[in-house]
Amino acid sequence: MRNQAATDRGPTTQPDPDSNDSKARKHQLRLLAIGVVAGAALTVGGILAFTSIIGGNTQTQTDAKPTPSSGGDKSSEPPGQGQEYTPVTARPVSLFKPRSSAKGIGTGFEHSSLGAESAAVSYWQDFDLGDEAIAREQWTEVTSEDSPETIDRGVSGTVGEPLLIAVPKDGKAVVKALLSRSLDDSGKVIAVWMYYDRLVPNGEESADNKSLKGETTYLIVKWENGDWKVTEEPQYKTKVSGPPSYHPDSKAAFAAGWRRIAHG
Structure with missing residues (x-):
């Protein structure tokens, strides 16, 4: 030049x-x-x-393909997009809050699968275990009119057969993960499995009142009279089968449907 x-x-x-x-x-x-x-x-x-x-361009790029070393937040990707998820790597489920309350327990959940899951988790976390009279009122409030025997079983702490888990007589339940299964074609009866801890207040543990950690149980909830009600009707109980055990790092647990619950 x-x-x-x-x-x-x-x-x-x-x-x-x-x-x-x-x-x-x-x-x-x-x-x-x-x-x-x-x-x-x-x-x-x-x-x-x-x-x-x-730059976040959402249009399809025909001349630019990501390389295998491309990074990013894998947990925000939907399943099947290049990563095998586990409950701990997938986005946790955010549940609905109750829209009303009765007898000291949340009620008023929407008619959807997430509403059913929210109701089951809310009930299990809010049942009073220290006062039998209060517990009976709560179970009566959220139990289906077609399953009155559930009230006595709930108060005695044996709901969740076939595991027959005895729960502490005091403390608070914290449900960490859930898995749900529809038990009918209409989506009005849903079994919600829950992985939870039941923690007795510090200094109050005894031989017959111990904290439980890493326990699994379920509630069957049915859409009835504008809310989700707990039921143990035989035609639904016989359809309940135990899912694979929950573990936060298990791909099999995620594939089976286990999801962590977002708290806070």
């Missing part, structure tokens, strides 16, 4: 333009210029493609 500029300014000591050496040099300069332009175009194209990936 310097030689060309000198020629524009006037006579120089450059070789005869018609000589073979001069023609060869011009040919080399043209090839060099073409290479520079092509390289710049590729560089600009690469920058644009990279910007479209990291």
